[in-house]
Amino acid sequence: MSKPILLLVDGSSFLYRAYHALPDLRGPEGQTTGAVHGIVAMMKKLRDDIGAEHAACVFDAKGPTFRDEWYPEYKAQRAPMPDDLRAQIEPIHEVVRLLGWPVLEVPGIEADDAIGTLARLGAASGHQVVVATGDKDLAQLVTPDVSLINTMAKPPERLDEAGVLEKFGVPPDRIIDYLTLMGDAVDNVPGVEKVGPKTAAKWIAEHGSLDGVMANADKIKGVAGENLRKALDWLPMGRKLVTVRCDCDLDGHVPGWPALGALALKPVDESGLAGFYGRYGFKTWLKELTGELPAPKTKAAAPAAAPDASAAPTPPAAPLERRYETLLSWEQLDAWLARIEAAPLTALDTETDSLDGMQARIVGISFAVEPGRAAYIPLRHEGPDAPEQLPLDAVLARLKPWLEDASKKKLGQNIKYDSHVFMNHGIAVAGYAHDTMLQSYVLEAHKTHGLSALAERHLGRSGINYEDLCGKGAHQIPFAQVDVARATEYSGEDSEMCVQLSELLLPQIQAEAGLNFVYEQIELPTSAALARVERTGVLIDASRLQAQSHELAQRLVALEQQAYEIAGQPFNMGSPKQIGEILFNKLGLPVVKKTATGAPSTDEEVLDKLAQDYPLPAKILEYRGLAKLKSTYTDKLPLMINPATGRVHTTYAQAVTVTGRLSSNEPNLQNIPIRTAEGRKVREAFIAPPGHCIVSADYSQIELRIMAHISEDPGLLRAFQEGQDVHRATASEVFGVPLDEVTSEQRRYAKTINFGLIYGMGAFGLAQSLGIEQKAAKDYIDRYFTRFAGVKRYMDETKSRAAELGYVQTLFGRRIYLPEIKGGNGPRRAGAERQSINAPMQGTAADLIKLAMVAVQNELDARGLATRIIMQVHDELVFEVPEAELDWVKAEVPRLMAGVAQLKVPLLAxxxxxxxxxxxH
Structure with a gap:
């Protein structure tokens, strides 16, 4: 007979996770609801999934605990709880109780100690205890009768004794020793300096326990051993602080203590819950509970900071009946072909043998036209148990007319990848109408957009994990070896979840004109254009890169010798530890800043500052830059040439950056350094084939032009409208000199001010950039804002509006969420404010280059030209142009790029x- 379950939820652990995991959701009265929504979704799911008889949701109480008496600095460095999270505490307690959960807060102890005490009591009284937490400290509680579950991990994680050992490298009864050695920076508990998880686990394995490690401290060599010996007096206190107490007296807080009867899960208070859902705007849950929505309010609604709370993660009202069919006969395939021919929209997914779209070949294909129902065609599964399958080429020939019919609307998740896959088989898919990845990206760019994450966030569904299907690491099997029945379940689920997600996400996009424009006119067409850019690739001169690699290798050897001479000894130029010892211990250079472990930092910012006065940091910086250039580009690019095309094919990630900018990967063509001669030489290897040339079309000063448009500052508008040098015009205003008397130094200062301010730079940052006193920098900024008052007004109004709404917008309606602008601590909020100033400009620039790419590609297609876009790099499009088309490209591409939007200043390419x-260039 199975034991009854006691489910203990670490509410304090999940509060912050829910707060940071969701956008800044708002209820009908403008109240913040993101953390409330996340906690409700989790508590509903835990109650449904675990099947507990007794439970409690435990929160930290206000005020000090016994640990503060032991160690006054305990948690002293923790930032205060963000105001908009604090405002959600009481509603969270209220709704958790309405959901039937006992809520527990015990003054004087932490939530961990209450959980530890209840876990021990539950196990002793014959319960199987499950602790829901994201806190590694509670791994010390795990026994045969106590396990941990983390539903917010991706994928959800469950730890028994074996799981703790696998994850941390030590068993549960040594977690306290492990935590003591590492310390806890979040709680301000020192450990042994420079000892991390691997070292802590290694020492415990070698010496059995913390006591064994301390007893053998003299035998442990190196810097870590020295640090251990320095910490010996502290470690007993550290152990006390990280030990979860399991013997607290909960009398007065748990009725009937020490019995657990008061922790029985109660029925859901449906009436109270309906009122709560209505009050906080959780419309989908309200409809699930009552079958109807509340009447709309008559008074004006407060400005909403994010999509309606009902758009966030919501479990379906009832489990969806799922039927996935494996198509092994022509009759089955024909029946499904008739179904998708008649469907207004069909979700389509491929299973392949590679993540590289240019190389991947099809293993199977799935379809869905409605939630819960899908079909999978296995085509290349192998193994002794694999059934006889329809022939790949014949199936693709049967599907090709439908796939290439633009009138047959199709839906996918990351359709650019699937387009490549079908193209590898000679099929140019037409009619892609929707992409759930892009729908999510347009609605909530600051979150993740994988299908599993979307399903969990919006549908309350946990899809099959690829690693559960195929394994991971060295033991991972190819998809072709997956059992066909499991493959059907996996791929069919992907397709039908796409249908369900699109039905939920698309109406939210279509309800907002700006978001709909970004989705339909920018992101979807950009996906198709990027597929062509990726497929074209760029021609690389491998021999030129190899010669550059040889030159760089010689330069690196010479720099190494020069650095050794300055240091007075050889050292590892790639070792931050050895560099730190040379710079700070041997040469006695000033320590600029320290790492989290207290060691002097040798990061680029530090070296850059030291290089102004000392030769060795300058040599190290030069060495690092050339070594990175060599390993990332001159060595690597020739190896990435596709043997079938003779070209390098990057992948543009479209749904990564919050501002809408593209990201280039494998290889990254957007980060080739161009400030050094060596970096620029790498671009020499990007060549045109015979009879062609390379054309670069670049928006000029695009973000400053957008600033002029948005701020409507008369001075900036006039400078651009009259075609002036905007930096010279700025210098003329700031320094009070006629335009023709501006010096090159004054223009340089003005340029730094112009670009600094659009990135939210303050006096300190400007002083650092110009190498001047902070007071002088402040004077320049004050003078700038006096002359360009419209810019100052824009910055102030934007910060204020962003703090009110929680997001800023591009000119086209793209929303860029800034979660920290309300709830972050001081530095994080200041960072979000700086981002709020720049994000509308950077995001609008990203929108413009995407619109330009689409417009130019459409014109090339309409004219049947052979010119091809081969790269997109920030505000630049790069073309491979036949010589016969060069005049047309030089004249028409700038016109097309300038014409994608009408601003108050001219766009110039x-x-x-x-x-x-x-x-x-």
Missing amino acids: EVGVGANWDEA
Whole structure:
């Protein structure tokens, strides 16, 4: 007979996770609801999934605990709880009780101690105890009768004794020793300096326990051993602080203590819950509970900071009946083909043998036209148990007319990848109408957009994990070896979840004109254009790169010798530890800042500052830059040439950055350094084939032009409208000199001010950039804002509006969420305010280059030209142009790029031409 379950939820652990995991949701009265929504979703799911008889949701109580008496600095460095999270505490307690959960707060102890005490009592009284937490400290509670579950991990994680050992490298009864050695920076509990998880686990394995490690401290060598010996007097106190107490007296807080009867789960208070859901705007849950929505309020609604709370994660009202069919006969395939021919929209998904879209070949295909129902066609599954399958080529021939019919609307998750896969088989899919990844990206760019994450967030469904299906690491099997029945379940689920997600997400996008424009006119067309750019690739001169690698290798050897001479000894130029010892211990250079472990930092910012006065940091910086250039580009690019095309094919990630900018991967073509001669030489290897040339078309000063448009500052508008040098015009205003008397130094200062301010730079940052006193920098900024008052007004109004709404917008309606602008601590809130100033400009620039790419590609297609877009880099499009089309490209591409939007200042795209990318600049 199975034991009854006691389910203990670490409410304090999940509060912050829910707060940071969701956008800044708002209820009907403008109240913050993100953390409330996350906790409700989790508590509902836990109650449904675990099947507990007794339970409690435990929160930290206000005020000090016994640990503060032991160690006054305990948690002293923790930032205060954000105001908008604090405002959600009482509603969270209220709704958790309405959901039938006992809520527990015990003054004088932490939630961990209450959980530890209840876990021990529950196990002793014959319960199987499950602790829901994201806190590694509670791993010390795990026994055969106590396990941990973390539903907010991706994928959800469950730890028994074996799981703790696998995750941390020590068993549960040594977690206290493990935590003591590492310390806890969050709680301000020192450990042994420079001892992390691996070292702590290794020492415990070698010496059996913390006591064994301390007893053998003299035998442990190196810096870690020295640090251990320094910490010996502290470690007993550290152990007390990290030990969860399991013997607290909960009398007066748990009725009937020490019996657990008061912790029986209660029925849901449906009446109270309906009122709560209505009050906080949880419409979907309210409809699930009552079958109807509340009447709309008559008074004006407060400005909403995010999509309606009902758009966030909501479990379905009832389990969806799922039927996934494996298609092994022509009759089955024909029946499904008739179904998708008649459907207004069909979700389509491929299973392949590679994540590289240019290389991947199809293993199977799935379809869905409605939630809960899907079909999977296995085509290349192998193994002794694999059934006889329809032939791949014949199936693709049967599907090709439908796939290439633009009138047959299709839906997918990351459709750009699937487009490549079908193209590898000679099929140019047409009719892709929707992409759930892009729908999520447009609605909530600051979150993750994988299908499993979307399903969990919006549908309350946990899909099959790929690693559960295929394994991971060295033991991972190819998808072709997955059992066909399991493959059907996995792929069919992907397709039908797409249908269900799109039905939920698309109406939210279509309800907002700006979001709908970004989705339909920017992101979807950009996906199709990018697929073509990726497929075209760029021609690389491998021999030129190899020669550059040889030159760089010689330079690196010379720099190494120069650094050794300055240091007076050899050292590892790639070792931060050895560099730190040379710079700070041997040469006695000033320590600029320290790492989290207290060691002097040797990061680039530090070296850059030291390099102004000392030669060795300058040599190290130069060495690092050339070594990175060599390993990332001159060595690697020739190895990435696709043997079938002779070209390098990057992948543009479309749903990564919150501002809408694209990200280039494998290889990253957007981060080739161009401030050094060596970096620019790498661009020489990006060449045109015979009879062609490279053309670069780049928006000029695009973010400053957007600033002029948004701020409507008369001075900036006039400078751009009259075609002036905007930095010279700025210098003229700031320094009070005629335009023709501005010096090059004054123009440089003005340029730094212009670009600094659009990134939210303050006096300190400007002083650092210009190498001047902070007071002088402040004077320059004050003078700038006096002359350009519209810019100051824009910055102030934008920060204020962002703090009110929780997001800023581009000119086209893209929303850029800034979660920290309300709830972050001082530095994080200040960072979000700086981002609020720049994000509308950077985001609008991203929108413009995407619109330009689409407009140019459409015109090339309409004219049947052979010119091809081969790269997109920030505000630049790069083309491979037949010589016969060069005049047209030079004249028309700038016109097309300038014409994608009408601003209050002219958009200007400048064109360069050359035999290679560097020459085209």
